Amino acid sequence: ARNRIGNHVGTKDFGLDFCYRGWAVKLYWQNFIEDITGVGFRNAMDGIWGISIGQPNQWKLxxxxxxxxxxxxxxxxxxxxxxxxxxxxxxxxxxxxxxVLGTPLITSPVLLADTLIGRKLTNNRVIAHHAAASYTIGRLSLIVQYIYSRNYGNSEVISTLTSPMIQHNIALQAYITEIFPGLSLKTMIAYDKGELLGNRWGFNLSLSYRVEKLF
Structure with missing residues (x-):
């Protein structure tokens, strides 16, 4: 690609929203602009293609x-x-x-064991599918997410990654608002499995308190 000195970035963002009788549907496409191919539509396939459907404040796919x-x-x-x-x-x-300052599917160098901070990104060629569902009932909200990705390394012939590497990521989040007046709970458990990042578990628990009046 013909990068200019300084390498400016941007995005083309198109979306269509449709609402009818309590239902909301959204179609969207976000296309990268990082070099001369992104100025036109020669890289039109690259980016994010998405659809969401649901009923606001109830559920969403x-x-x-x-x-x-x-x-x-x-x-x-x-x-x-x-x-x-x-x-x-x-x-x-x-x-x-x-x-990485952007999508987490472009793998951050610090996450790869054989890559040091300050080195070139070795995995920015990705084909991935992301699915998510959320449901809210009363003060409880649940969100489940799943990502399947095929990771092909970078644009150079020599790469530290074997192409393609398959990665699975799944996360479950729960939010409970107003456990007590002003106090909310958030928890998340996540699991990664694959050749890129390996197999690992993660867990997060947080409490937040809202102060409405200081004086």
């Missing part, structure tokens, strides 16, 4: 298709790949302390 793997033919008339979130000038690309 959401599906997203994430794609960053488009081949394109630049002015030199040779087949090439976009190199998202990397930069030809700044070695660490679009990261902060080893974490």
């Amino acid at each position: 959401n599906y997203e298709f994430i794609h960053t793997y488009t081949y394109y033919v630049p002015f030199e008339e040779r087949l090439a790949l976009d190199d998202y979130f990397n930069n030809s000038v700044y070695r660490s690309g679009w990261t902060y302390k080893g974490y």
